[in-house]
Amino acid sequence: MNYQVIIPSTAQEWQGYYQLRYQVLRQPWGQPPGSERDELEADSAHRMVLAADGAVLAVGRIHQLADGWCQVRYMAVAEAARGKGLGALVLKSLELQGLAWGCRQLTLNARENAFGFYQNLGYQAGRPLEPLYGIAHQQMTKRLRLDGTAPEWLQWCGSLQQTWHQTIPLSGFMQLTVDQFDGHLLACRAPLPPNKNLHHSMFAGSIYSLLTLTGWGLVWLQLQALGLHGDIVLADADIRYLAPVRQDARAEVLLTEVRGDLVNIRHGRKVRQQLTVRLVHSGQVLAEFHGRFAVLPVQPAASEA
Secondary structure, eight states, rough: OOOEEEESSSHHHHHHHHHHHHHHHHHHHHHOTTTTTOGGGGGGGEEEEEEEEEEEEEEEEEEEEEETEEEEEEEEEEEGGGTSSSSHHHHHHHHHHHHTTTOOEEEEEEEEHHHHHHTTTEEEEEEEEETTTTTTEEEEESSSOSSSOOOHHHHHHHHHHHHHHOOOOHHHHTOOOEESSSSEEEEOOOOSGBBBTTSBBHHHHHHHHHHHHHHHHHHHHHHHHHEEEEEHHHHHHHEOOOSSOOSSOEEEGGGGGGGGGGGGGGGOOEEEEEEEEEEETTTOOOOOOOOOOOOOOOOOOOOOO
């Protein structure tokens, strides 16, 4: 890896940071130097991607709003560095900062040529905005943490675990449990002894089931937070087994990596979500699961004649 995401700190880094902002976001439209800054710079968190030679490749900024919201602004990637995922790296770092601040939702104003980029990273389209420099803009939003309190999350996790064990007998045999949920990260465990194969590592079928049910669980928890109901089914998935699992490991899935909105289930429509679940131990990813779940509207019971 020949680049890194950093917080600018030196005079040279700040100069490069603002210079890239200006070159990408203001100079092409004849705006004067200084127009790439505003009055919130000192109250914001800043990120930049540096190449090994010190060149600035990508930048972005986040600041807090009211009522648990934060806003990303001034996202820019150097023309020669585009298509390498650097913008996504900056955005992920800014989202983590928003979570550290306690923000629950994030908003940004996307240029029309970036709509697809943000949608691919789980952002939902909002209202159209006034054009800037003749460029169409649209508000886009993303939920960083589910609504609810810690006691509510704990109660939901207890209900989730009970639902698994009562309706999916395999989960009971696996001794599947919820290990952690903080509104953003859901982590689940299944101990090694009841899930071993003849090689004394975790059975591939148990790994697949653990990761599938963890992903299913995050979809279920979102429905609880939104006050919605639906039948959750796995539509398709793929998995990579990266290393033998010889110790207890845990499955982790992040809300910020979810793609797809559940709200339309309220209007009787089928909805879909894509997510990634990883099996990790001591910082090592042992398996990675990519799944697409469908949520089907619950049909009301037929009324009696």
